[in-house]
Amino acid sequence: MNDNPQEPKLLEHDADGIRELDNLLPRWWVWLFYGCIAFAVGYLVYYHVLKAGPLQAAEYDTEWKAGEALKSAALAKFEATITTLTPSQDKAVLAQGQQIFLTYCAPCHRPDGGGLVGPNLCDDYWIHGSNYVDNLKVIINGVPDKGMLTWRGILKPSEVQAVASHIYTLRGTKPPNPKPREDQAPKPTGPSPFE
Numbered sequence: 001m002n003d004n005p006q007e008p009k010l011l012e013h014d015a016d017g018i019r020e021l022d023n024l025l026p027r028w029w030v031w032l033f034y035g036c037i038a039f040a041v042g043y044l045v046y047y048h049v050l051k052a053g054p055l056q057a058a059e060y061d062t063e064w065k066a067g068e069a070l071k072s073a074a075l076a077k078f079e080a081t082i083t084t085l086t087p088s089q090d091k092a093v094l095a096q097g098q099q100i101f102l103t104y105c106a107p108c109h110r111p112d113g114g115g116l117v118g119p120n121l122c123d124d125y126w127i128h129g130s131n132y133v134d135n136l137k138v139i140i141n142g143v144p145d146k147g148m149l150t151w152r153g154i155l156k157p158s159e160v161q162a163v164a165s166h167i168y169t170l171r172g173t174k175p176p177n178p179k180p181r182e183d184q185a186p187k188p189t190g191p192s193p194f195e
């Protein structure tokens with residue numbers, strides 16, 4: 001570095017007519033530069049030599065665990081109060097519930113709730129109970145043996161309530177070609193093809 005007060009000084013060399021000035025760097029810049037080096041040394045010793053602080057992955061892990069704990073606490077609270085819940089009639093909640101239904105449930109229950117793989121949700125026959133709370137429980141727990149997925153941890157408690165409230169509005173509607181009631185579904189007749 002050139003500390004000559006007669007600044008700037010033109011350096012001797014020349015590259016195709018291009019000349020270089022040896023400017024004195026501003027002091028603040030130089031101190032910032034030394035500061036960065038000192039910080040880097042401190043950082044290296046703190047995080048990588050002494051291992052005194054958590055690295056990114058560990059920090060992520062801690063926050064993720066805190067998030068999961070919050071989520072399970074909210075779920076536990078929801079499930080503890082589930083029997084006191086009633087279907088919402090709020091238009092915004094019902095619209096959200098319909099959106100969720102069309103996205104996640106319609107492939108099995110049909111967009112109008114008439115039933116496909118999953119049962120008809122519009123008639124007055126219910127496999128797992130006809131109350132709103134029965135519906136909430138089925139949505140949360142699923143019926144794994146029968147192909148109804150569990151939505152615990154996938155849908156938020158508010159989303160489960162929204163979609164169940166939407167289903168509640170389907171009751172008594174008469175979609176075309178509904179899936180027959182499970183207790184009245186025609187039983188297979190005639191000899192088995194394997195006999």
Ligand code: HEC
Nearest residue numbers: 104105108117118119126127128129135138143146147148
């Ligand atoms: C992979 C297909 C599938 C998806 C997706 C699905 N269900 Fe189901 N659902 C079923 C089946 C099959 C049953 C019947 C379970 C049984 O026979 O016990 C069922 C049963 C139900 C019942 C109970 C019906 C009764 O008669 O008691 C409700 C309520 C329900 N589902 C709501 C939902 C909601 C809400 C969603 C979306 C968040 C959803 N289902 C997504 C297949 C599905």
